[in-house]
Amino acid sequence: MSVSTHTVELTGVGKRYGRARALTDVDLAFGRGVTGLLGPNGAGKTTLLRIVATSIAADSGEVRLLGRDPHSSFADVTAVRRELGYLPQELGYPSDMTAFGFVEYVAVLKEWNDREARSQEVRRVLELVGLADQAPVRISRLSGGQRRRVGLAQALLGDPRLVVLDEPTTGLDPAQRADLRRTLSALGHRSAVLLSTHQTEDVAALCERVVVLAGGTVRFDGAVTDLVATAQGRVWLADETGDDALVSCRTGSGRHHVVGGTPPTGEDIAEPSLEDAYLLMLGPEARRVHAPG
Amino acid sequence: MSSLTLPVSGSAGQRAMAVIEARRMARQPVFLVGVGLGYLVLAIFLALDHDPYAPVVLTLPLVGAFYIGLTSVIAAAWLTRSTEVAVEAVATAPGTEARRTLALAAAGLPPFVAGLVFSAGIVVAAQVLGVAPQEWWFGTLPDWQVWSLLLMCPVACLDGALLGVLAGRWLRFRGAPAMVLVALIVVSLLGQVPLLDTSSSEWRLWVPWAVFHTGDNADGTQTLIAGNPGAYLGYLLALGVLAVLGAMWHDRAARTPRFRVLAASVAVAALALLALAVTTGNHDNRISDPIPSRATR
Numbered sequence: 001m002s003v004s005t006h007t008v009e010l011t012g013v014g015k016r017y018g019r020a021r022a023l024t025d026v027d028l029a030f031g032r033g034v035t036g037l038l039g040p041n042g043a044g045k046t047t048l049l050r051i052v053a054t055s056i057a058a059d060s061g062e063v064r065l066l067g068r069d070p071h072s073s074f075a076d077v078t079a080v081r082r083e084l085g086y087l088p089q090e091l092g093y094p095s096d097m098t099a100f101g102f103v104e105y106v107a108v109l110k111e112w113n114d115r116e117a118r119s120q121e122v123r124r125v126l127e128l129v130g131l132a133d134q135a136p137v138r139i140s141r142l143s144g145g146q147r148r149r150v151g152l153a154q155a156l157l158g159d160p161r162l163v164v165l166d167e168p169t170t171g172l173d174p175a176q177r178a179d180l181r182r183t184l185s186a187l188g189h190r191s192a193v194l195l196s197t198h199q200t201e202d203v204a205a206l207c208e209r210v211v212v213l214a215g216g217t218v219r220f221d222g223a224v225t226d227l228v229a230t231a232q233g234r235v236w237l238a239d240e241t242g243d244d245a246l247v248s249c250r251t252g253s254g255r256h257h258v259v260g261g262t263p264p265t266g267e268d269i270a271e272p273s274l275e276d277a278y279l280l281m282l283g284p285e286a287r288r289v290h291a292p293g
Numbered sequence: 294m295s296s297l298t299l300p301v302s303g304s305a306g307q308r309a310m311a312v313i314e315a316r317r318m319a320r321q322p323v324f325l326v327g328v329g330l331g332y333l334v335l336a337i338f339l340a341l342d343h344d345p346y347a348p349v350v351l352t353l354p355l356v357g358a359f360y361i362g363l364t365s366v367i368a369a370a371w372l373t374r375s376t377e378v379a380v381e382a383v384a385t386a387p388g389t390e391a392r393r394t395l396a397l398a399a400a401g402l403p404p405f406v407a408g409l410v411f412s413a414g415i416v417v418a419a420q421v422l423g424v425a426p427q428e429w430w431f432g433t434l435p436d437w438q439v440w441s442l443l444l445m446c447p448v449a450c451l452d453g454a455l456l457g458v459l460a461g462r463w464l465r466f467r468g469a470p471a472m473v474l475v476a477l478i479v480v481s482l483l484g485q486v487p488l489l490d491t492s493s494s495e496w497r498l499w500v501p502w503a504v505f506h507t508g509d510n511a512d513g514t515q516t517l518i519a520g521n522p523g524a525y526l527g528y529l530l531a532l533g534v535l536a537v538l539g540a541m542w543h544d545r546a547a548r549t550p551r552f553r554v555l556a557a558s559v560a561v562a563a564l565a566l567l568a569l570a571v572t573t574g575n576h577d578n579r580i581s582d583p584i585p586s587r588a589t590r
Contacts, residue, residue, distance in 0.1 A: 078388075
């Protein structure tokens with residue numbers, strides 16, 4: 001019997017909500033490192049993340065996390081959860097708790113039973129997300145970005161082997177996003193990190209690998225550089241917007257950044273970004289979700 | 294870098310969770326208001342009463358049960374629901390909702406202690422002010438009956454919190470705790486008031502908040518309502534346990550055969566204690582000798 005080196009293995013995974021198919025035949029496998037998950041709203045990203053985080057079960061296919069089937073037995077799901085950190089897309093907080101109190105509560109749930117060790121660990125993760133000074137502050141008094149970082153702190157407790165983050169950079173300013181990228185980059189050396197984001201620049205800066213999900217299916221799964229390479233020769237800087245461009249927007253220089261379609265008049269080939277490649281991957285859906293500027 | 298050793302789950306973790314929940318309850322504003330009001334009303338009652346003795350001591354536990362116990366329903370329900378707003382994150386931690394619910398039962402400790410202090414205050418006031426010789430108290434009643442009646446305050450406060458946990462687990466709509474509170478009061482009143490002056494008054498004891506002492510009658514006597522207060526106290530405790538088990542039942546994974554047997558056993562014990570409360574102890578209402586200073590006619 002072969003032993004998989006992957007932390008997460010999904011084979012033919014499907015999930016439906018009533019008649020709506022959220023995921024269809026998703027195959028995905030990854031180990032240590034940071035894997036980015038991109039896709040438009042309604043693509044199934046959160047559903048996929050929730051399956052990997054053991055929050056919900058898949059309807060079909062096989063899920064193996066840290067070498068176990070998380071839904072085969074209580075012992076297996078508990079073993080997985082002991083090494084899992086999860087930041088949901090929407091996380092509520094008990095309004096009477098401080099930042100320290102909430103992360104400590106989760107630490108207790110994560111079986112940090114020794115009080116001193118637990119306190120140290122809570123302080124460590126709050127420091128990691130830049131909230132050491134806000135530890136005694138009630139969460140209800142923190143800003144949206146700070147609350148998001150409290151959520152991230154609880155996901156980082158114990159340096160879990162598998163970290164699932166659903167839009168971790170929401171509400172963060174550029175400096176905080178840069179800090180978070182450094183934290184996650186370091187974490188990726190030890191753990192398997194799956195993060196979903198709308199910010200392609202986060203994926204570009206942080207991830208070796210990217211998965212593009214749309215309509216519940218995987219459209220791309222590979223290196224970030226490979227995805228960017230698919231857009232080579234299909235992005236231009238031009239004086240006019242292309243009539244059949246997928247996406248076109250005016251830049252600060254007054255020229256138009258044109259993605260897809262036929263080369264517009266007076267065009268210069270531009271170096272594609274990850275966002276350009278992602279939009280081209282979405283194809284016509286990009287027009288629906290990203291209207292031309 | 295932190296230690297990557299993962300501690301093994303067990304009672305230590307459960308204790309830690311329980312401590313967190315008990316602390317949260319002890320700081321809960323609604324609970325603190327209830328405690329403050331209860332003690333204030335007791336103090337005012339004792340201070341303003343012109344009787345040379347401590348007034349109607351065995352009705353005073355009701356004051357504590359009212360203010361502390363009822364506010365604990367609201368506070369504990371809020372506490373239960375407030376933790377579950379983070380359910381998406383906490384549900385993917387090791388452990389189950391049932392374990393979290395069991396930890397929430399510790400939220401009953403602060404109300405219990407507050408009720409205990411309240412009853413202790415009554416005993417101290419009775420010692421300091423003295424008690425009328427005709428009053429239902431130590432000397433005119435068996436000691437176990439008096440202690441049972443005094444302990445009904447902390448147990449009612451505890452049960453109020455546990456009822457709040459049950460309500461918080463199962464009822465998610467806005468205003469649910471207040472509705473439960475009103476239902477508790479209505480059921481307790483309608484279930485016993487019509488029976489108090491009858492020869493079947495002991496059948497009132499099924500209600501979760503039964504009175505045993507009606508206070509001073511117009512002629513200065515006091516009525517001790519029929520029933521076994523000791524067994525009724527046990528019945529109340531069993532109801533509290535059933536409330537916790539009912540809250541844990543919300544977690545489907547907890548509904549093991551062992552859990553079902555436990556719940557059934559506690560239900561049977563509650564019924565047995567209720568039967569004991571109804572059939573033993575004082576078989577009829579008892580009227581005390583009149584206390585001259587209390588007669589109004």
